[in-house]
Amino acid sequence: MLDTGDTTWILISAALVMLMTPGVGFFYGGLVRNKNASATIMQSFAILAVVSVVWVLWGYSLAFGPDRGGIIGDLSWFGLRNVGLEPSEIYATTIPHQAFMVFQMMFAVITPALIIGAFAERAKFSTLMVFTVLWVTIVYAPVAHWVWALDANGATGWLGELGALDFAGGTVVHINAGVAALVAALIFGRRLGYGREPMEPHNVSMVVLGAVLLWFGWFGFNAGSALAAGGLATNAFVVTHVASAAAALTWVGLSWYFHKKPSIVGAATGAVAGLVAITPAAGFIGSWPGTDGYLNSAPALLIGIGAGLFTYLAVQLRIKLNLDDSLDVWGVHGVGGTWGAFATGIFAVAAIGGGAGLIDGDGGGQLAKQLAGIGAIWGFSFVGTGVILLVLDRVMGLRITEEEEQLGLDVSQHGERGYIFEEASPIAPAGTPAPTPQPAPPQGSSEAS
Numbered sequence: 001m002l003d004t005g006d007t008t009w010i011l012i013s014a015a016l017v018m019l020m021t022p023g024v025g026f027f028y029g030g031l032v033r034n035k036n037a038s039a040t041i042m043q044s045f046a047i048l049a050v051v052s053v054v055w056v057l058w059g060y061s062l063a064f065g066p067d068r069g070g071i072i073g074d075l076s077w078f079g080l081r082n083v084g085l086e087p088s089e090i091y092a093t094t095i096p097h098q099a100f101m102v103f104q105m106m107f108a109v110i111t112p113a114l115i116i117g118a119f120a121e122r123a124k125f126s127t128l129m130v131f132t133v134l135w136v137t138i139v140y141a142p143v144a145h146w147v148w149a150l151d152a153n154g155a156t157g158w159l160g161e162l163g164a165l166d167f168a169g170g171t172v173v174h175i176n177a178g179v180a181a182l183v184a185a186l187i188f189g190r191r192l193g194y195g196r197e198p199m200e201p202h203n204v205s206m207v208v209l210g211a212v213l214l215w216f217g218w219f220g221f222n223a224g225s226a227l228a229a230g231g232l233a234t235n236a237f238v239v240t241h242v243a244s245a246a247a248a249l250t251w252v253g254l255s256w257y258f259h260k261k262p263s264i265v266g267a268a269t270g271a272v273a274g275l276v277a278i279t280p281a282a283g284f285i286g287s288w289p290g291t292d293g294y295l296n297s298a299p300a301l302l303i304g305i306g307a308g309l310f311t312y313l314a315v316q317l318r319i320k321l322n323l324d325d326s327l328d329v330w331g332v333h334g335v336g337g338t339w340g341a342f343a344t345g346i347f348a349v350a351a352i353g354g355g356a357g358l359i360d361g362d363g364g365g366q367l368a369k370q371l372a373g374i375g376a377i378w379g380f381s382f383v384g385t386g387v388i389l390l391v392l393d394r395v396m397g398l399r400i401t402e403e404e405e406q407l408g409l410d411v412s413q414h415g416e417r418g419y420i421f422e423e424a425s426p427i428a429p430a431g432t433p434a435p436t437p438q439p440a441p442p443q444g445s446s447e448a449s
Contacts, residue, residue, distance in 0.1 A: 059105075274307045
């Protein structure tokens with residue numbers, strides 16, 4: 001039966017999750033150099049449009065449609081056929097089926113938007129658009145089906161049937177995107193001048209703005225995944241906020257200790273890492289068993305502290321390996337999501353979301369299921385993303401030219417400057433010789449005054 005309160009909450013949550021993709025754009029846009037800022041934001045904006053169309057046409061049907069062997073949905077719901085305004089018989093049965101569809105659409109949108117941080121400042125826009133269509137179809141949709149697909153009898157995706165827990169996308173979104181980013185960084189190669197030229201964030205304020213938008217939108221991401229307005233949504237809201245705060249403080253403390261200054265970018269990055277890690281657990285953790293609410297936030301605090309520590313160490317490892325995952329997507333999302341999925345197997349409480357973890361007397365069975373899910377998605381995303389990128393590199397080319405990279409994506413890919421600091425001459429195409437400098441006019445002339 002349709003419930004107007006639940007419907008309102010899910011529509012608001014879908015809008016909150018939609019806001020996260022522009023948040024990614026600002027977060028990444030501030031981290032790159034100023035000649036690539038607008039192009040980086042444009043990549044997120046374009047992905048929002050492209051994936052929305054793919055999702056309506058075939059993505060939703062492949063991810064959530066009638067099951068085929070526990071691996072993928074069929075195309076029965078192509079173009080939203082049979083996806084109407086009445087509640088689904090299997091998904092979120094108190095809200096319109098289209099409300100559930102559009103909520104899941106926003107998850108599909110943000111996932112490839114996360115990946116672009118791995119090859120920031122060097123990707124061809126045309127190839128990125130084709131990659132997005134292929135990756136959502138070939139990698140994202142099957143993984144979403146494995147974990148979240150249902151029929152009238154319960155889970156039909158093979159990881160769901162196995163019992164692997166993922167409340168809001170720690171595996172489907174974050175491990176999936178983080179591992180794809182690792183593969184992309186390896187295949188794209190390093191930026192020109194990497195390790196020799198400064199490549200610090202050009203706008204730290206923009207980074208913090210993006211992080212705040214992500215933090216705000218994440219309440220829809222996690223609490224909305226309860227698919228109803230009630231106690232489970234409240235629990236997910238609370239633990240999401242607590243874990244993010246704990247991770248931000250942990251990252252700041254580590255940067256302060258090792259680098260003698262509390263990093264602003266580190267605080268923003270740590271907050272995002274905490275949000276990533278709590279995502280798979282948000283609907284399964286709460287109070288310690290038998291404590292009647294006492295220490296209700298302890299698991300969230302521990303997951304957040306672990307997220308700050310493990311993702312910080314992952315970023316330091318990436319630096320030592322000289323891997324140019326430009327904006328640390330693997331370290332934050334891949335490692336953060338892996339920790340969160342593993343921690344779900346430790347801290348899940350049956351009284352909250354129905355799954356019992358190690359502290360709830362499970363004896364390690366849930367941990368084994370979590371590890372199976374983690375391993376399967378690591379392997380599938382690594383191979384699937386690698387194949388897509390290698391094929392596209394041969395067919396279209398992945399990287400812009402060296403001249404275009406030196407000029408910057410804003411001008412070379414879009415013909416527009418993100419910033420104009422002074423009176424500027426018209427934009428010349430990449431490869432056009434620079435104009436010959438003219439001698440300065442004599443002092444006192446009209447041109448000098």
